[in-house]
Amino acid sequence: MISRDAVVLGSDMLEEARAYLRLEYEEEDASLGTVLLGAIGYAEAYLGQMLLRRNAREVLPASMRWQRLSVLPVSLVNSVTGIPAEGMPFALSSEAYKIEIDAHGEVWLRVTQPGSAGRVEVACMAGMAQTWAELPEAIRLGVLRLAAHLHLHRDNPDDPGPTEGVAALLRPWRRRRLA
Template sequence: MGAPAQAVADAKAYLRIDGTDEDALLATLAGAAIGLCERFTGLTLLSAARTDMVAACSPEWQRLPATPVSAIASVASLDPLGVASVLPVEAYAIDIDAAGDGWVRLTGPIAASRLQVGYTAGIAADWPSLAEPLRQGVIRLVAHLYAHRDAVDDAGPPAAVTALWRPYRRMRLA
């Protein structure tokens, strides 16, 4: 998923850039900054439909990789060739816990080693709905990456970026 157009527009305004010459670069930098924010916080920022694979370990619960999950739409088994077969509802159980983690487990044995799960995950429906500290951290990181591209003496992103993101950080034990 590319960076939202509004994120690029916000970064351009922050950097005081007029015109469209730098739009492609800023979109790439915004996409990277959003990805880094998601890795740092452990949260998916913008709500989107996803499809991920989890192990088909009956009867153990398997956590979906993205969070917070708002809906789990489908569960399918994958054969050794990767062909998906939608499972009947009674063949699996799903749950979304209070922390927003999505969980799937098989309720009986099936001949598959992986499950393909379709679900929706993300904090906000769109860029303007995202919490201001998360947006500002992304914009500041885009500005840093833009200003320091190819700089050998770059000391890394400003501390303000992590300070803005830290309250949203979720730690998980593996």
């Protein structure tokens, strides 16, 4: 199970999207924000990475084997909490687990002393960039083009889906995993 904090839309994001879509009035910002969040969610699912840095949590089995978190890219692991079958969750001491974060932001976890925990929850900070402006230009343009597509086709039941141009802009940053 993975949970992530919601993306917070900054005014710079909304302004750039409004300019790209040639929307003149701020009254449209609510619907534009919804479309932009949808485009970001789509891009994150396609890329296999979180775009903007925010908190995330993932629950894994408490295992002696090395396990990789699905959340990417991770910059910081905040805590590891033991989850027993019965009773209250508890903080695992730093001696009870091993964490490795590689250069690509992949986190590997091994629980060496689980105590009564059958599962562990890893709380971390993940995302490619702190702000919208720090994202690579191609990713920003891909998200904006996708938002434009979603905005244009919002009431079209026969929507053909995003253009190949969106995928071409995002593809260089796509992270795939082998099972």
